[in-house]
Amino acid sequence: MALKTTKPKQNYIAGISLGVMGAGFAATLPFHEGALGLRLLQGGFEAGLVGGLADWFAVTALFRHPLGIPVPHTALLPKNREKLTEAVIAMIETELLRKESIGEKIKSIRIAELALNKAKAGIEAGSYNNVISSVLLSVIRNIPVKQLTGILVREIQQVADHLDEKTILNRLWNEIVERGYDEKVLDLALDRADAWARQPETRDMLGRIGIEQIQQIKLGGLMQFAVNAFLGYLSEDKMGDLIQGFVLKQVENFRDPDNLNRLKLLAILHVEVNHALERPELLEEIRSWKDNLLEKLDLENKIEAYIESLITRFQGIVESGEFQEQWLSPFMRTMLERLEESPERIEQAEQWIQQQAVQLIEKHYSKIGALVRENLNKLSNAELVTFIEGKVGRDLQWIRINGAICGFLVGVGLSLIRALV
Structure with a gap:
């Protein structure tokens, strides 16, 4: 001056x-x-x-x-x-x-409390609503969509590149076993097999195939005579009933949780899956599938469109008439109430402000x-x-x-x- x-x-x-x-x-x-x-x-x-x-x-x-x-x-x-x-x-x-007198004067002023009381009065009067809303709108409108999209795409690609396919598959299989999904899949297959075997068409097909397979047996002498006699006794319907009954009986046996054959089948399934998870070809195939999936998803355009839709939605919310009354004012009141309920935070803020002011003066x-x-x-x-x-x-x-x-x-x-x- x-x-x-x-x-x-x-x-x-x-x-x-x-x-x-x-x-x-x-x-x-x-x-x-x-x-x-x-x-x-x-x-x-x-x-x-x-x-x-x-x-x-x-x-x-x-x-x-x-x-x-x-x-x-x-x-x-x-x-x-x-x-x-x-x-x-x-x-x-x-x-x-x-310097000492200035510092002592600053320490005697409760700056944080004064600011808190000023903010509280302004919030109650609604003095800050338009300003904060304008700032929020300015921030929302100036979000760098292209840059943000690029960052998100790179982050997703980096995360995908660092995924350990083998670990993920092992965890997935362990989760399947722990939740009993392997047995549920087996039970579902048994239900489908039971429903399939009970169909008349299935019985007829099984009878026809059974007769055809027996007729293809070539034996000599008395054994061939016995087989032909047996075929003369059986018809496709009888053969179908026999095979159908056998299949349904086996399906029923496999439904028993303590059935030895069921346990053996599950054990074989576990062994085969674990062996498959160790195959490098499978891991390489999954890795290739993952890369192709990211390319086909067209991440950049989808993420950019999603961010723009979010921006439009947020802008509409802030510009709406009820935003200040229903969202902004209650939010600021809640923040102030929480701050007032924590005197230690106010004291920490007071000490920090005074420390910064003294350091600035020095x-x-x-x-x-x-x-x-x-x-x-x-x-x-x-x-x-x-x-x-x-x-x-x-x-x-x-x-x-x-x-x-x-x-x-x-x-x-x-x-x-x-x-x-």
Whole structure:
């Protein structure tokens, strides 16, 4: 901020007092041998004139050369402005604005509590709703969809690349076994086999296939005669009933959880699956399938479209009339209530704010003196003199006035003593 260097007004009072003393001295000069009263006045005016001139010279010598005459030890301020500047800076840094005093003042202010009360009042009045809504809308509208899509696609691809197919398959198979899904699949297959075997078409097919298979048996002699006799006894219907009954009986036996054949079948299934999971070809096939799946899914376009749809939905929510009343205000009230219920958090925030403020002051404290020096150096000698006179001009005038008055009284006193002696 620029310093005001306007010349003070009404700086003529001291000049008037000096003029009065001079005029009085001139007027009473012819009567120095006259009556006692005139001699007293003449002595008073003389001494007042001397005192006023002396104080005028002293005050003027602070700022400039009296009457422009370069009298030694005058114009003290322009000659010693560097010392004055350093003295002002030292006074500010060591007396007026010490780091310790500033830090103590900051610590005495409960900044966090003040901010919390201010925020609470603003939330209750709804002062922040429009501002926060505008900020949210600005954030939503400026979400970098392309960049965010690229990040998500790369993350998904990296996750997929680092997947251990063998570990996943083993975990999947272990989960299937632990949940009993292997037995449930077997029971489902048995149900399907039972339903299939009970169909008349199945019985007829089994009977026909059975007869055909027996007819293909080629034996010699008596054994062939026995087989042909057996075939003459059986028909496709009877053969179908026999095979159908056998299949249904075996299906029923496999449904028994303690059936030995069922347990053996499950054990064989487990062994075969574990062997299959160890095959490199299977793992490579799954890996290739995974890569092809990612390519076919067209992740980038799908994710980008999904993000844009989310942005549109969020924007519509924020712009809706009920957002501030139903969502924003309750949310902020809840956050403030939770914060008020945790005095330790408020105290932690208070300590952190004060610590940051003190550190900021310590870091930039030297800039106060530098700023004072910079502002003072911007002023020329004439501007600096005018600036100081503008601040203390009235007091300096009274020094001159008091000098004239005191001189007048002293002169009267001395004249009286001289007359009496």
